[in-house]
Amino acid sequence: MNNRSVHIIAFLCAVSGLALFFYKAYRLGFPLTADTDRTVWTIEASLRFDARPGPIKAELKVPALTSGFTTLSENSVSGGYGFNLDYADGGRLARWAVRSADGEQRLYYRVVVYADPSVEEVDTTPPFPDIPALDEPLRTAATVLMQEVREQSADTDTLVAELLTRVNDPTPGPNVELLFDGLSGSLRRTQRLIELLAFARVPARPLRGVLLADEQRHAPVRTYLEVHNGVNWTVYNSRTARQGLPSNFYPWWRGTDALADVQGGSAVDLNFAVRRSQLDSLDVVAQRSAAQGSAALNFSLFGLPIQTQAVYSVLLMVPIGALVMVVLRNFVGLQTFGTFMPVLIAIAFRETDLLAGVILFSLLTSLGLAIRFGLEKLRLLLVPRLTAVLIIVVILMLAISILAHRLGLETGLSVALFPMVIIAMTIERMSVIWEERGATDAIKAGVGSLLVAAFAYLVMGMDALEHLIFTFPELLLVVLAIVLLSGRYTGYRLLELPRFSALEKRR
Amino acid sequence: MRFWGFALGRAGVLGINERNAGYIMPLNPRRLYPRVDDKVKTKALAREAGMAVPELFFVARSQADALRLPAALSSHASFVVKPANGSGGDGILVVDGRYGEHYRLISGDLMSETALLHHVSNIVSGQYSLTGGPDAALVEYRVQFDQVFDAISFQGVPDVRIIVYKGYPAMAMVRLPTRSSGGKANLHQGAVGAGVDIVTGLTLGAVSGNERVNVHPDTLNAIDGNQVPHWDKLLEISALGYDVSELGYLGVDMVIDRDLGPLMLEMNARPGLNIQIANGAGLKPRFAAIDQHLSSNAFDPDPATRAAVSRSLMQRLNDSVLGSAAKTA
Numbered sequence: 001m002n003n004r005s006v007h008i009i010a011f012l013c014a015v016s017g018l019a020l021f022f023y024k025a026y027r028l029g030f031p032l033t034a035d036t037d038r039t040v041w042t043i044e045a046s047l048r049f050d051a052r053p054g055p056i057k058a059e060l061k062v063p064a065l066t067s068g069f070t071t072l073s074e075n076s077v078s079g080g081y082g083f084n085l086d087y088a089d090g091g092r093l094a095r096w097a098v099r100s101a102d103g104e105q106r107l108y109y110r111v112v113v114y115a116d117p118s119v120e121e122v123d124t125t126p127p128f129p130d131i132p133a134l135d136e137p138l139r140t141a142a143t144v145l146m147q148e149v150r151e152q153s154a155d156t157d158t159l160v161a162e163l164l165t166r167v168n169d170p171t172p173g174p175n176v177e178l179l180f181d182g183l184s185g186s187l188r189r190t191q192r193l194i195e196l197l198a199f200a201r202v203p204a205r206p207l208r209g210v211l212l213a214d215e216q217r218h219a220p221v222r223t224y225l226e227v228h229n230g231v232n233w234t235v236y237n238s239r240t241a242r243q244g245l246p247s248n249f250y251p252w253w254r255g256t257d258a259l260a261d262v263q264g265g266s267a268v269d270l271n272f273a274v275r276r277s278q279l280d281s282l283d284v285v286a287q288r289s290a291a292q293g294s295a296a297l298n299f300s301l302f303g304l305p306i307q308t309q310a311v312y313s314v315l316l317m318v319p320i321g322a323l324v325m326v327v328l329r330n331f332v333g334l335q336t337f338g339t340f341m342p343v344l345i346a347i348a349f350r351e352t353d354l355l356a357g358v359i360l361f362s363l364l365t366s367l368g369l370a371i372r373f374g375l376e377k378l379r380l381l382l383v384p385r386l387t388a389v390l391i392i393v394v395i396l397m398l399a400i401s402i403l404a405h406r407l408g409l410e411t412g413l414s415v416a417l418f419p420m421v422i423i424a425m426t427i428e429r430m431s432v433i434w435e436e437r438g439a440t441d442a443i444k445a446g447v448g449s450l451l452v453a454a455f456a457y458l459v460m461g462m463d464a465l466e467h468l469i470f471t472f473p474e475l476l477l478v479v480l481a482i483v484l485l486s487g488r489y490t491g492y493r494l495l496e497l498p499r500f501s502a503l504e505k506r507r
Numbered sequence: 508m509r510f511w512g513f514a515l516g517r518a519g520v521l522g523i524n525e526r527n528a529g530y531i532m533p534l535n536p537r538r539l540y541p542r543v544d545d546k547v548k549t550k551a552l553a554r555e556a557g558m559a560v561p562e563l564f565f566v567a568r569s570q571a572d573a574l575r576l577p578a579a580l581s582s583h584a585s586f587v588v589k590p591a592n593g594s595g596g597d598g599i600l601v602v603d604g605r606y607g608e609h610y611r612l613i614s615g616d617l618m619s620e621t622a623l624l625h626h627v628s629n630i631v632s633g634q635y636s637l638t639g640g641p642d643a644a645l646v647e648y649r650v651q652f653d654q655v656f657d658a659i660s661f662q663g664v665p666d667v668r669i670i671v672y673k674g675y676p677a678m679a680m681v682r683l684p685t686r687s688s689g690g691k692a693n694l695h696q697g698a699v700g701a702g703v704d705i706v707t708g709l710t711l712g713a714v715s716g717n718e719r720v721n722v723h724p725d726t727l728n729a730i731d732g733n734q735v736p737h738w739d740k741l742l743e744i745s746a747l748g749y750d751v752s753e754l755g756y757l758g759v760d761m762v763i764d765r766d767l768g769p770l771m772l773e774m775n776a777r778p779g780l781n782i783q784i785a786n787g788a789g790l791k792p793r794f795a796a797i798d799q800h801l802s803s804n805a806f807d808p809d810p811a812t813r814a815a816v817s818r819s820l821m822q823r824l825n826d827s828v829l830g831s832a833a834k835t836a
Contacts, residue, residue: 330524331510333523379629379634381629381632381633381634382633382634435597438695438696438697441695487528488528489524489528490509490522490524490525490528490529491509491510491511491512491522491524491525492509492511492512492515492516492520492522492524492525493522493523493524494511496512496515496520496522496523497511497512497515498717499717499784500515500518500520500522500717500783500784502718502719502784502787503515503518503520503783503784503787503788503789504514504515504518
């Protein structure tokens with residue numbers, strides 16, 4: 001393996017890890033930090049009517065194309081009614097039916113959404129509208145008005161702008177006055193505008209919906225004018241002539257028909273209520289992928305049982321601790337016992353916290369080391385010797401726990417969480433180095449191990465990092481890439497600079 | 508890739524990372540390690556190649572072998588017992604004579620035959636082997652040390668370490684025991700390492716720990732300017748070490764016997780880097796000179812010729828360093 005193949009493999013790892021990360025973070029909306037709450041809106045349409053005795057069929061137009069919003073869930077509350085959802089021209093229909101009902105009835109349709117600017121719905125291109133049949137003198141007024149408007153515009157956009165300017169003029173021309181006389185309410189006005197645009201063969205439709213702002217028990221239905229310019233739909237506010245929708249406008253329905261239709265009932269009243277709530281981002285992702293049947297979450301850690309998740313939240317940080325160790329060993333040049341011992345010690349520190357962990361660890365190791373030197377005189381073979389050290393470590397742990405408890409020190413109890421095998425191995429290796437290379441080297445390596453463990457503990461304990469790795473385990477591929485690259489690092493270790501300083505060549 | 512240490516880079520100092528990734532990994536395939544790690548194997552290979560080594564009297568590979576030891580040693584008064592896979596001088600016994608039924612150790616203590624056999628059986632069961640696996644105990648000729656280094660060493664055994672790159676000697680030092688090293692020639696135990704000029708065999712300055720020193724800490728005699736005897740032979744043996752081990756990055760450790768001259772003690776597949784401090788020079792320019800020589804010349808199968816080539820290469824390197832120093836002055 002030469003440098004090039006290492007670079008290529010590292011590059012592939014990093015790219016695939018980062019690609020998956022960005023896909024999940026920005027496409028699927030996995031939260032980057034642990035505490036991101038999302039604002040979630042619940043829009044409830046309640047349909048109230050008086051039922052005559054007999055069968056009831058109720059229809060409610062419900063949203064289908066909702067650019068800028070993602071639907072988390074939708075449901076209906078309607079005791080005794082059969083319910084289904086159908087696609088219909090202009091959107092979807094919620095249908096309720098019951099064989100017999102009497103008195104006041106209430107049907108609810110509820111949809112939970114959150115703002116998601118990345119959602120864009122593809123809409124169809126409509127046919128050219130027929131010239132509408134209007135009675136005289138409206139017909140002549142419309143023809144003249146649209147002729148003037150057409151002459152003073154270049155394309156659909158400017159045509160609509162010109163039309164809206166004339167219509168909204170405080171001192172409108174006689175034709176406008178005639179056409180809009182007595183038309184109150186934005187729906188009626190919008191309908192007239194659509195008729196006028198049809199004279200110019202421009203397809204248009206009303207866009208109706210509610211503004212998602214605060215709590216609204218009675219949210220008004222607002223109407224916007226949607227015009228097709230041959231390429232895509234453009235929304236206009238028919239009062240201000242401004243293009244585009246407010247970002248908090250939730251489009252409910254496109255079309256001029258009544259939103260609700262009840263056969264067999266009277267005094268129909270449709271009311272919209274809007275409620276805002278905060279939901280944990282992960283729940284949002286979970287609900288949405290459940291709604292969409294997406295596999296992204298099923299194949300993430302969140303699909304695992306909670307207990308297993310807890311194990312992995314620790315386990316996934318081990319590579320991060322190992323990365324810290326690689327940096328401290330190969331780039332800084334600290335000496336440690338064994339390759340992964342410091343990382344394992346760092347994991348033990350999670351249970352005891354840093355200061356208590358360092359103190360307990362030093363205490364155990366030095367006591368164990370003293371006894372190990374005693375054992376040295378007995379000249380035991382390797383495996384029985386290691387076992388003896390292990391047993392002594394367990395006894396020492398027990399003694400420290402009992403003593404600390406008698407003294408009222410709670411942290412002393414957590415010594416039991418230290419992996420005793422790790423401590424026994426540390427003692428053994430330390431004593432071997434002590435014998436072979438002297439106390440200085442042994443203590444140096446001991447302090448090095450403790451330093452690396454403390455660093456690894458601090459890095460592994462960063463909540464933000466833990467969340468990031470747990471939510472995006474693919475980032476481990478990036479860690480792998482970094483480790484692969486540092487495996488070919490041939491520069492000096494930081495501690496070699498003072499070591500070889502006598503040899504430095506200054507230019 | 509380098510983040511820091513540019514001044515060291517200009518001096519051609521070899522760092523641990525680069526030693527491991529750039530030299531040991533490509534030049535020293537792992538399958539060759541047993542040739543230098545197992546002292547029995549090393550000795551057998553060395554003898555085959557005609558290299559001078561301390562004579563092997565006896566090898567105990569099992570407890571049964573250990574029992575045959577006294578009979579095998581009856582004709583030798585002094586000998587050394589050591590583990591084949593030991594390191595750092597652990598488990599080594601030096602016997603310099605007999606006193607009745609007892610063996611007399613170099614320290615003057617007497618050791619019974621039972622105690623000696625127990626020691627050998629401990630070695631065989633792996634007590635001194637770092638891996639803990641079964642080991643073999645070697646009994647070999649006890650080197651009669653030359654007195655040449657007496658002025659600059661304290662007790663113990665001074666030895667000569669030569670770094671051999673692709674078969675060509677590249678850098679050398681003498682390891683001088685001190686009081687704090689307890690007579691051992693191991694640098695991490697406190698021995699002083701003195702650089703040796705490859706061309707002349709004269710000692711240069713020295714390193715103690717990571718510091719440069721000029722006098723021996725115990726005898727206070729100047730370390731530099733001492734002639735290492737048998738220098739030609741030492742260079743030749745080290746070059747031959749490559750033919751024996753086939754390791755491209757090799758450390759050869761030798762001692763000088765009063766009667767037999769230079770003997771090879773052991774070889775090392777990952778020799779340390781402090782030799783650079785002892786010599787006050789980086790290894791990389793020397794490796795580069797050898798590489799350059801090899802790029803235009805075929806590898807010479809004769810170790811003596813390779814030693815001579817190294818000398819002239821290093822002579823040229825010395826000259827150019829002196830030349831550039833003169834220029835800056």
